[in-house]
Structures are given as C-alpha cells and as structure tokens.
Amino acid sequence: MYYTPPLAKLIEQFQKFPGVGPKSAQRMAFFVLGMNHDSVKGFAAALVEAKDKIRNCSHCFHLSAFDPCEICSNQKREKQTICVVAESRDVIALERTGEFRGLYHVLNGLISPMEGRGPDELSIRDLLGRVQGGEIKEIILAINPTIEGDTTVLYLSKLLKPLSLKITRIAFGLPVGSDLEYADDSTLSKALEGRREL
C-alpha cells in the first residue's frame, strides 16, 4: 500500500483495536483526516485522559476516575447487598436497568483453566475481605451461565457458604422478544426451572 508515513502509522494504530481489520482501520483513518482540527484534538485528549485518570476502585474494582468509585461512595446505596459481576461492563449493563440499589464487586474475569486463569488471578480474596467485615447480608452472583461462569459460581459459593450469608444467582431463561421454537434445550430447561407463579 502507498500510504504517506503519518497515515500508515494512524492505520496501524487503529488496527490494534479489537475486531478492526485493515479495511476498517483505513476507513477510520480517512474519517479522522476529514474531521476538523479541534475535534481531532478533543478525540486524542479524551483517549489520553481516559487512560490517565481511570483506575480500578480499591473497594469494588469497577473502573472509575475516582477512588472509591461513584457507586461505592454513594450514601444512598444499600450497603448490605453486593452484586458480584465478571467485568466492569456488566456493572454498566446492570446499572442501566435501574433495578439494583446495592454495591458491586468486579472479579475482573472468570475462572477458566483453558485460558490459564485460576482463582488467584481474580479479585476473589478482596471479595472475601469485604464480606468478612460483617455488614454484608446478601451476595448476588450476576455471572454468565457459561461453563466458566458456572465454575466461578461453584467456587465462590464453596467459599461463601460457611459465612452464613444469603447467596443468590440471577435467573436465566428466554430473552424478552425471543421465540420458544429456536431456544436450545439448556436455555429452555433453565427457563422451566426458574418459572414463576402468576
């Protein structure tokens, strides 16, 4: 390809993003060249600022520019309930519902022997530390219903059960607007298991 060096460098940088191939990187680079100077400066500054300021909250490990994060420092949140999630983006998904008013704990991954990730690589020890404070009454495990998720849930419940807390896991079943005919057997059986009386 005959790209002038700064353009080649920009395309190369865009290609580092997940799911971005050479064609998409080229489209993005040309889009940036078409933007006005201030917008490009703002975009670059936003990248640097996010990288500089955002850290893991020392309490819940959620990504935030503050420590403790906005959720942990919010006095209106219920301090007796912790919702355990795998990633920071799961906190954002749950916050979007507006249904949960407690605190979170981000594990930063799931136990996956296939990817060489064991319990020591996650923030499980920190969760136990928070729970042993005595203020927590319920732990909600909002973890994906995959094999890795189930392994993590079983491991966590083994550690948390002796602490006589209420441990729950979010329900699984059919997504809203889906079709029964196309649901697989494990999803359907989970949906049947978790049925509710009307």
Added chain:
Amino acid sequence: MPTYSVRAINVGTFNLGEADKIITLFSAERGLIRAVAKGARKPGSKIAGRAELLAVNKLLLANGKSLDIITQAEGIESFKSLRNDLDRLSYALYYAELTCNLGQGLNQESELYFDVFLKALRQLCQAGGNYIYHCLNFQLSLLDLLGLRPELDSCVVCRKRLIESDLSVFHHELGGAICNECFSKGNVEGKGRRSVLHLAETGNNYRHNEDLSSKDTFSSHFTYLTPLVWKKLILAAANYCAPAHHNVQAEVIDKALVAARNLLETYIEHLAGKKMKALDLI
C-alpha cells in the same frame, strides 16, 4: 463452499470479534478441529448453547480460508449435572484441557478417543461415582492412545520385572518405574518429588496436615513410588475398580488413589510441557 459433518465435543472456546467464538472441537471423524461459531455470543443466538464448553453436538461445517465455519449444530448431550458440582466440573474441565493440549496426537485414533472421552464425561455425571478412579482410568486411556502408556511392570532401565519390595521412583523422562537397584546405583539423574504417602509408608516425617494434592512443578524428573500407589496404577491399568472400603484403611486407599492420579498428572504435564490448571480447583 464444501461442507462436512462431524460429531464433536467442545474442548475450548475463545471470543472472536464482537459476537463470534472460535471453538476447539474434538471430533470422532477428524480429531482436533478449530472452527468459528458466527454470532454465538449474540443474545438469542441459535448456536449459543451449542457453542458451550463440553457440549456434544452433531455439526455441519463449511471449509473456510483459515478456519472452518459452523453452519448447523444439533445438540447430542450437554451434561447439565456437571454444572452443579465443582469437583465433577473440575474433572470434566481437566479432560477438556488434556484433549486441547494433547488432542493433535490423537487424530489417528480419533473415533476411539471420542468414545473414551464421552464415556468419561458420562461417568462424571453419575452421582456417587469414584471420580478419582475414573480420572486415573481416563489418564491411562489417553496415554495409551498417544502411545505413551507408562511402564509399570518392569524397570525402564534394566527391564527386570518389578515387585513391591523393589520399587523406587517413577521417572517422567523415561516414562516408567525404576527398580531400587538401578536408582541406588545412580543410573538415573534429575530432581525428584516425594509425596506425603511416600513419607508415610517409609515412616519418615509424616505430617497429617500436609496437603496431598500439592505438587511441585511439572519439571520434576521423578516421583517416589510407594507400593500402594504402584498397585493402584497397576489395577487402574488393568481396568479393575476395587470395591469401596468402609474401614480405617479407606482413607489411606483414597490417598493412594489421589497420589496415583497426581503422579500421572505430573507425568502428562511433563509430556505436554504445560501445567494443567483445572484440578487446582478441587
């Protein structure tokens, strides 16, 4: 695009892009395959449940440029009961981990290994089974099909038939047991690992609270072999499952079984050149 169909067990999954997954499959027809499950991470995807680890499916795959693409999937078994018990799930993940790491060498015997793997997963689903024994049996079957079955009947150095009183170590490099004479002569070199059971049977420094499952790195060259562990290996190799004991000896026998499993685990890790992680969860 030419297509082919296989019966396969999912032994590894990795995310690809926004919504796809790369799945490592062990198929009865072609051995280890890597294929793309398009849209498997989208909510409501028809293939999501079938793309899960340890699911057994009948698949239709289309030949792709670098990786094949899963075009249709029909579930055969999903082993739901494994998901309720950490021990059983850890064993199943260990089997998948072994298959992922050593499956390439099993392509010639794929049909046979597929049946062994499926049987092992079904055994784990049965409540109240002796999972340690089943694991030992699976490890031996895997080594057998790889052509790396450990030599337990004769000394791997002098070829003399082994007896209980003549045991010394199991040598990972040489792939078998060594007699006392060869070991004491210094015919073998390397660093070794003593299990608690070895210390117990030889009466040296036995500590009850020492963790039997703790292992050194896979780079240890040999493991001290005790008569009880040796017997457990011989019996498992002969496919004989001893009846459950309900006396004082039961605990020692269980420990011997765990030590035998750990020995083979270390041997396999030595062959694979990689530490397996799944059994650490137990």
